[in-house]
Amino acid sequence: MVKVKKARIQDVALEAGVSMMTVSRVLNQDPKVSDSTRSKVLAVAEQLQYRPNESARRLASNKSYLIGLLYDNPSDAYISQFLLSALKSCRTKGFHLVVDEADKNIEKTLQSVKDLINETKVDGMILLPPVCEQKEIIDCLQDANVPFVRVAPDSQLTISPYICMDDYQAAFDLTEMLIKQGHNKIGHIIGDANQGVSRLRYQGYLDALRSNKINTPPEYIEQGCFTYQSGMIAAKKMLALKDKPSAIFAANDDMAAAVISIAQNQGINVPNDLSVVGFDDTTLATVVWPNITTVRQPIDEMAKLAVSLFTTNKVKDFTDLKSNQLRNILDFKIIQRESSKPIE
Amino acid sequence: MVKVKKARIQDVALEAGVSMMTVSRVLNQDPKVSDSTRSKVLAVAEQLQYRPNESARRLASNKSYLIGLLYDNPSDAYISQFLLSALKSCRTKGFHLVVDEADKNIEKTLQSVKDLINETKVDGMILLPPVCEQKEIIDCLQDANVPFVRVAPDSQLTISPYICMDDYQAAFDLTEMLIKQGHNKIGHIIGDANQGVSRLRYQGYLDALRSNKINTPPEYIEQGCFTYQSGMIAAKKMLALKDKPSAIFAANDDMAAAVISIAQNQGINVPNDLSVVGFDDTTLATVVWPNITTVRQPIDEMAKLAVSLFTTNKVKDFTDLKSNQLRNILDFKIIQRESSKPIE
DNA sequence: CTGAAAGCGCTTACAG
DNA sequence: CTGAAAGCGCTTACAG
Secondary structure, eight states, X not given: OOOOOOOOHHHHXXXXXXXXXXXXXXXXTOXXXXXXXXXXXXXXXXXXXXXXXXXXXXXXXXOOOEEEEEESOTTOHHHHHHHHHHHHHHHHTTOEEEEEEOOSSHHHHHHHHHHIIIIIOOSEEEEOTTGGXXXXXXXXXXXXXXXXXXXSOSSOOSXXXXXXXXXXXXXXXXXXXXXXXXXXXXXXXXXXXXXHHHHHHHHHHHHHHHHTTOOOOGGGEEEOOSSHHHHHHHHHHHHTSSSOOSEEEESSHHHHHHHHHHHHHTTOOTTTTOEEEOSBOOTHHHHSSSOOBEEEOOHHHHHHHHHHHHHSTTOSOGGGOOHHHHEEEEOOEEEOOTTOXXXX | OOOOOOOOHHHHHHHHTSOHHHHHHHHTTOSOXXXXXXXXHHHHHHHTTOOOOHHHHHHHHTOOOEEEEEESOTTOHHHHHHHHHHHHHHHHTTOEEEEEEOOSSHHHHHHHHHHHHHTSOOSEEEEOTTGGGOHHHHXXXXXXXXXXXXXXXXXXXXXXXXXXXXXXXXXXXXXXXXXXTTOOOEEEEEOOTTSHHHHHHHHHHHHHHHHTTOOOOGGGEEEOOSSHHHHHHHHHHHHTSSSOOSEEEESXXXXXXXXXXXXXXXXXXXXXXXXXXXXXXXXXXXHSSSOXXXXXXXXXXXXXXXXXXXXXXXXXXXXXXXXXXXXXXXXXXXEOOTTOOOOO
């Protein structure tokens, strides 16, 4: 292999006829550089294919260029998608991700977070749900003055930005879509009672019915807990009713998949006799048959945004963020697939 | 927050009454240090809670302490589990993982790998299946003299170690388990024809039947391609037979889940009327009901081992590995769940 | 807006 | 088996 010597900051400086400091300033987007100097440096850097040496930068600046990511449940497709996207974002910006799993024992998790701060010296932390609700962890980060972002949190904080989608609106839209397709007997399986999104999705469902003046018997609403099994139990009850719903909106894909399975088991054709819709657009939605109509969470974008909050130097410290900068609500999308169809 | 000043190599050297170099040698497991010096340094390092500064080490040594990971299909539960485990291993050893997704276009992937080598300067690469079969990539790594490990490869190479489980034996054992439970009408759905593991699992199934002197009609064997849908098609055919199998062994969990769904759809009770077993123990295995009896791949251990091949200094270069060091076959485990049971 | 000097905390290469 | 010197490629802090 022919080894091409990598250009150093010195090489760029020499070639551009400026000092190393000036090059460094340009690269770090310091505004105090004249435009002419800036463009010259940029041109030379481009020409020499200069890439800063990350280790030297880290060592000299005493910044880690490391972002911590704390997650809860490793079996969730959500996590892996978020992770993959975050990893990709980090890579393009010269950062690395230090991933840590929260322990059931909050004390252990806390210790782990402290290690992340003291030893690894992360520049910031990304908190996934539901760890992002843990008061102890939030306090710890705040005490240590480590900026953090919370993803899909249940509660809002004024000290830290959060990233989420509008679960309420998505549930509203999804329900209204069913209504527009002629369904007026729509059941709902509520998600885990301990998660804020369950409440929001349920409320969106209710309000869509209300604004379309549709009355729904209480038997059409069942409490689930986001698991396949809880979906089966709920589906069995709902499909045993004399007056069955023509559509069931399950608060996530796992429960929707369970509904489909139970329906098929009872000889109820999906989607001809029963429309089923889910939420999240996890891999499960396209792995079962018929594929599930669902709401796509913008997970990739969420991860990208979370990372960029740390990698862009715009905001050194989250404490000076204005309230409108704290909110980052991303767009969702309803994905129509084969598990639902209009009433004929 | 009280800032505790981190100990540097200098501090350890001073306290231990040796030079920085000696401390460095001890830390890097250089054998040319007397035992007494070594233990003294180690004791001081421990007492001072010394942690080497990774950036300084990287800069001075011109080693990246970075491991590249190239994967194919992001939707696979397998990938995320591997990733999480590898990430964890890296963290405890002061390494970082640079994750890259292979492109459909081999040229693009190749370029990406070259960037990984030249810009990021990874110390080594982990190749997941099926990218680990790509000759172009293997050649590229070899030319660049970058050591790499292949995970669950189809073919064997003498130039690079590989990590896998014994798919043949696992399939054999799983089939034999069904036989011992009284099943002698056992169907099999073969996996993707392009993947070596499909062949191995199929062969294990066949040999278990053979060694138990069980004849099987050709209708009991269907070609699938590891997808849920292919499993449905195969299951429909097999369950439409007059003389149905009492057990079906699908070559992965997705297809097993499909078999369960079809069976239930036809009023065939799983496991009372039909035992179904899968392979891999992905999340799907416990998400559907009944939970799937399957073979657990030791994914976490595979990832850990892959990382450790680069982090332990035992082998600087994989070219001097002996053939028995190339093979790393890890243990699998059969997980009995509710989708299968003995014949009564 | 720009630059010369010092230093970040390690390791390499050379001595002995 | 051990050590003194030089340097890795950046940035910080100070000048001007």
